[in-house]
Amino acid sequence: MRETMSRRHFLTTTGTLILVGQAASTVGPLPSWGATAAKVGEPAPDFTAPSTKGAPVSLGAYKGKIVVLEWTNHECPYVRKHYETGNMQALQREATGQGVVWLTLISSAKGEQGFVSPAQADELTATRKAVPAAVLLDEKGTVGHLYGATNTPHMYVVDKTGMLVYAGAIDDRPTTRRADVQGATNYVRAALDSVAAGQPVKTPVTRAYGCTVKYS
Numbered sequence: 001m002r003e004t005m006s007r008r009h010f011l012t013t014t015g016t017l018i019l020v021g022q023a024a025s026t027v028g029p030l031p032s033w034g035a036t037a038a039k040v041g042e043p044a045p046d047f048t049a050p051s052t053k054g055a056p057v058s059l060g061a062y063k064g065k066i067v068v069l070e071w072t073n074h075e076c077p078y079v080r081k082h083y084e085t086g087n088m089q090a091l092q093r094e095a096t097g098q099g100v101v102w103l104t105l106i107s108s109a110k111g112e113q114g115f116v117s118p119a120q121a122d123e124l125t126a127t128r129k130a131v132p133a134a135v136l137l138d139e140k141g142t143v144g145h146l147y148g149a150t151n152t153p154h155m156y157v158v159d160k161t162g163m164l165v166y167a168g169a170i171d172d173r174p175t176t177r178r179a180d181v182q183g184a185t186n187y188v189r190a191a192l193d194s195v196a197a198g199q200p201v202k203t204p205v206t207r208a209y210g211c212t213v214k215y216s
Contacts, residue, residue, distance in 0.1 A: 038147040038156070040204045044164040047143045049105070049136040052118040052125075057103065057134050063162050066100045066195055068188065070132070071107060071144065071213060073114030073152040074124050077176040078210035082153060083128050087181045088170075092131045095192055104132040107144035109216035114152070115139070141215040151210035157191045157201070166191035168206030 038045050044067075048058040059067065070088075072079050082088040092102050106121060108114035116124065121135045138144055147156060147167075157166035170188055173180035191201045 037145075038164055038167065040164050040167050042164060043162050044156070044158040045146050047146060049138050049143050051134040051136055052121045053134070054118070057136055059103075059158070060162075062101045062158075064160055066095075066160055066192065067158040068095055068100055068102045068192070069147065069156040069158070070102065070104045071149045071152050071154040072104050073106070073108055073211055073214065074116070075113050076152045076211035079152050081176050081178055081181065082170060083130070085178045085181045088153070089128065089130050091170075091186065091189060094189070096131055096133070098192075098196065100192060102132045104130070104135045105138050105143060105149075106135065107138040107141045107149060108214040109141065110139060112214035112216065113211070114214055141213070144213055144215065149208075149213050151208040152213060153210055154208045154213070155188050157188065157195065159195050165195060165201045166204055167208075169208050169210075172206075174207075174209035 044059065046058065046060040048056045051057045074080070074083075079088075096102055104125075106114060106116060108116075116137075118137065121137065124130070125132065125135060136143070143149075147154075153170050155166070155168065155170050156164060159165050166187065168187060171181075171184040171186045173184040187203055187206050190203065194201045
C-alpha cells in the first residue's frame with residue numbers, strides 16, 4: 001500500500017510501531033543520552049570489539065581519522081533497502097575512498113534476528129560487495145548500548161579528534177521502498193562533507209528509523 005505523506009509524517013513524529021513481515025520496525029525515539037552514553041558534541045566513547053577476522057578492533061586506534069559506525073541487521077527490510085539498491089555500498093566506497101574508516105557493527109544477540117557467525121558475516125560482506133574496514137560482532141550489545149543504538153541502520157560519525165559529530169538515520173526517507181533512495185537527503189554523506197570541509201555538521205542528530213536492534 002502506498003504510504004502517504006501524512007502517514008509518513010505521523011510515523012516520523014510519533015515513533016509508531018510498524019510490523020514488516022516478522023520484523024518489528026520503528027521510527028526510533030531520539031536517544032535519551034545517559035551520563036555515560038555517547039553524546040553528540042562530546043568525545044565518542046572508546047570501545048573494543050571482536051571483528052569477524054578474530055582480532056579485536058578498538059575505536060581509539062583510529063584517532064586522527066574520520067570514522068563511521070553503522071549498525072546493521074541483514075534481515076531487516078530497512079537495511080535490505082539500502083543494500084539491495086547498492087546505496088549503502090556506494091556510500092561506503094565514497095567514504096573509504098576519502099580515507100574514512102567504516103566499521104559495521106552487529107548487535108543482534110544469539111538466537112535473535114540478524115545474528116550471524118563470523119563466517120556468515122564475511123559472506124554477507126562479500127556477496128553484497130560491501131567495503132567496511134571491519135565488521136564487529138557485538139553479541140552482548142555492549143557497544144550498542146554504549147552508543148544508544150536503537151535501530152538498524154543506525155549511523156554515527158566520529159571526526160579526527162575523536163568527537164562524535166553525527167548520530168541518527170542514514171537519510172530522511174523512513175520507509176522500506178527502494179525507490180525512496182533516489183532523492184533522499186543522506187545525512188551521513190552531508191555530515192562527512194561538513195567534517196571534510198572543517199565545518200560544523202548542519203544536522204548533527206536525527207531520529208533513527210528501521211528495525212529495532214535485537215538485543216538479548
